[in-house]
Amino acid sequence: MEVFEVIQPGPLTTIQDLGRSGYQQFGVPTSGALDNYAFRVGNLLVGNAEGAASLEITLPGCQLRALRETMIAIAGAELAATINGEPASVWESRLLKRGDVLSFPRLNSGCRAYLAVTGSIAVPLVMQSASTYTRAGIGGFGGRPLRKGDILQSNKNTASAKVARMPSEYIPVYGNRIALRVILGPQDDLFTEEGISTFLSSEYIVSTQADRMGYRLEGPRIQHREGADIISDGIPLGAIQVPGDGLPIILLVDRQTTGGYTKIATTVSVDIPRIAQAKPGDKINFQQVDEEQAVTLLKKYEQQMETIKSRLYA
Amino acid sequence: MIYEEPRFLSGGDRAIFIELGDSIDPDVNQRVRNLQFAIEKAGIPGVVESVPAYRSLLVYFEPLHISAPEFREAIGDLLQSLTSSELPKRRLIEIPVTYGGEFGPDLELVASHSNLSAAGVVRIHSSARYLIYMIGFMPGFPYLGGMSPDIATPRKTTPRLKIPAGSVGIAGNQTGIYPAESPGGWQIIGRTPLELFHPTREPPSILQAGDYLTFAGVTPDEFDTIKEAVRSGTYRLREKSIE
Structure with missing residues (x-):
């Protein structure tokens, strides 16, 4: 069923789900929603399964026209959403009428908003996922970002979604300073003590080269023992790669599956949504945690998701 | 050269590297392939996918289903039996x-x-x-x-x-x-x-x-x-x- 016409796509609007797994061994990144917290909550708000295909809207500029009555929810970055020019509530579900124009005109905070639609956005699955990997033209809407005039389809609305609102205490605040928790490794032994200490004690700034593949940071240079080259190996989500120039790059969902530069640490899973909402100019510092602490954080995160679910459907 | 004991390296809270040798070498790489095959065959619960490279295998797992120490133990057992597992040609x-x-x-x-x-x-x-x-x-x-x-x-x-x-x-x-x-x-x-x-x-x-x-x-x-x-x-x- 036709659900939206793209009036303006904005700088980068793509269809994403939770990503594709099993294909990294063939060089295919997972892709998927970069902020999976806002993405999952958006779907819960409209009565979808957590991983239903939605729109990831990067920075302001996107404008859509509803082609039928449909329930939606907006979560993630504050892009001053409006419906027919009137402010639209976010982090809650609401009904759009046929002909309504939904706009995301201005950036207030964060970087990426998610638009969930009851029944999910419908596109053919490629390698079992709806996610768009634009660099290789794989998945989503013809493998590419949305363009003016595109018509989006949704699956039939099976759930009778009622209006649901995210409890305000669970709505994240997107600041301009982010502390990212990291686990050292796999190549922390290829850095000097001074290098590790620079990494953990300095403030870095998100450069303009920051996208779904990775965020290049600017700041103090991290010292290697003997050089930045390694025998190429896999790259986990959130890995912090330090090439020869000593400046860290946080690698994200569209990262290459393998690489030949030293990786000093890996961002813990629960902090990926926070880097996802960072934008050029934001400040970042790194805090070391261990594996056990990271798993405790992850358990809390998933418990919170369960709590949200039970409160939405109470 | 193949390490006597594999090195487990951290890939964060959802991934772990198993490094099997110190060089770009067909024998080391063969072992990487064998390990990937053995992990798939063993059907270890919580394992999501794995990425073979020159001398290491990066395994993604679901930490709320299998803890990293449990995973390392399961892999240790597999490495013991690697030579005897039936490998595809x-x-x-x-x-x-x-x-x-x-x-x-x-x-x-x-x-x-x-x-x-x-x-x-x-x-x-x-x-x-x-x-x-x-x-x-x-x-x-x-x-x-x-x-x-x-x-x-x-x-x-x-x-x-x-x-x-x-x-x-x-x-x-x-x-x-x-x-x-x-x-x-x-x-x-x-x-x-x-x-x-x-x-x-x-x-x-x-x-x-x-x-x-x-x-x-x-x-x-x-x-x-x-x-x-x-x-x-x-x-x-x-x-x-x-x-």
């Missing part, structure tokens, strides 16, 4: 290539750099058996080992903006194939009509880490015929099992 895949001319604009340059004739470069390039150490860089891109040093040629000083899909090139002592159109600095000596990667095919990549390939020279006419067969879905990949 390796494949040797033939990649047809049209060398030179518009298909390989840098063939003459590689020839003069190597003090060989163009035919000599082709003979050397198409007579070796190459190990696919891993797939990475872009979907379906093979990292190959086994090229003769006699035809090693440095990259172009200025990369080309567009290299057609299927281009076969040389960069330093490596050879490779571009699965998709891409910018790049490799010296392009030929092109294959095969589609190394196709997103809607299962598996999407013809090549897999641990397999071998050879290049077989074909004429431009044969190139067109094969390309048409690939397009219509009637092309049969030439492959065989090897020990």
Whole structure:
């Protein structure tokens, strides 16, 4: 069923789900929603399964026209959403009428908003996922970002979604300073003590080269023992790669599956949504945690998701 | 060289590296492949996927289903029994290539750099058996080992903006194939009509880490015929099992 016409796509609007797994061994990144917290909550708000295909809207500029009555929810970055020019509530579900124009005109905070639609956005699955990997033209809407005039389809609305609102205490605040928790490794032994200490004690700034593949940071240079080259190996989500120039790059969902530069640490899973909402100019510092602490954080995160679910459907 | 004890390296809270040796070496890489196979076969709960590389396997797992220590223990047991597990045979895949001319604009340059004739470069390039150490860089891109040093040629000083899909090139002592159109600095000596990667095919990549390939020279006419067969879905990949 036709659900939206793209009036303006904005700088980068793509269809994403939770990503594709099993294909990294063939060089295919997972892709998927970069902020999976806002993405999952958006779907819960409209009565979808957590991983239903939605729109990831990067920075302001996107404008859509509803082609039928449909329930939606907006979560993630504050892009001053409006419906027919009137402010639209976010982090809650609401009904759009046929002909309504939904706009995301201005950036207030964060970087990426998610638009969930009851029944999910419908596109053919490629390698079992709806996610768009634009660099290789794989998945989503013809493998590419949305363009003016595109018509989006949704699956039939099976759930009778009622209006649901995210409890305000669970709505994240997107600041301009982010502390990212990291686990050292796999190549922390290829850095000097001074290098590790620079990494953990300095403030870095998100450069303009920051996208779904990775965020290049600017700041103090991290010292290697003997050089930045390694025998190429896999790259986990959130890995912090330090090439020869000593400046860290946080690698994200569209990262290459393998690489030949030293990786000093890996961002813990629960902090990926926070880097996802960072934008050029934001400040970042790194805090070391261990594996056990990271798993405790992850358990809390998933418990919170369960709590949200039970409160939405109470 | 293969380590006596594998090294477990942190890949954060959802992934772990198992490093099996200290060099780019067919024996080490064979062990990586065996380990990946053994993990798949063991069906360890909570394992999501794994990515083989030259000398290590990166395994993604679901930490709320299996803890990292539990996972390391399960892998330790597998490593013990690795030699005895029934491993699938390796494949040797033939990649047809049209060398030179518009298909390989840098063939003459590689020839003069190597003090060989163009035919000599082709003979050397198409007579070796190459190990696919891993797939990475872009979907379906093979990292190959086994090229003769006699035809090693440095990259172009200025990369080309567009290299057609299927281009076969040389960069330093490596050879490779571009699965998709891409910018790049490799010296392009030929092109294959095969589609190394196709997103809607299962598996999407013809090549897999641990397999071998050879290049077989074909004429431009044969190139067109094969390309048409690939397009219509009637092309049969030439492959065989090897020990």
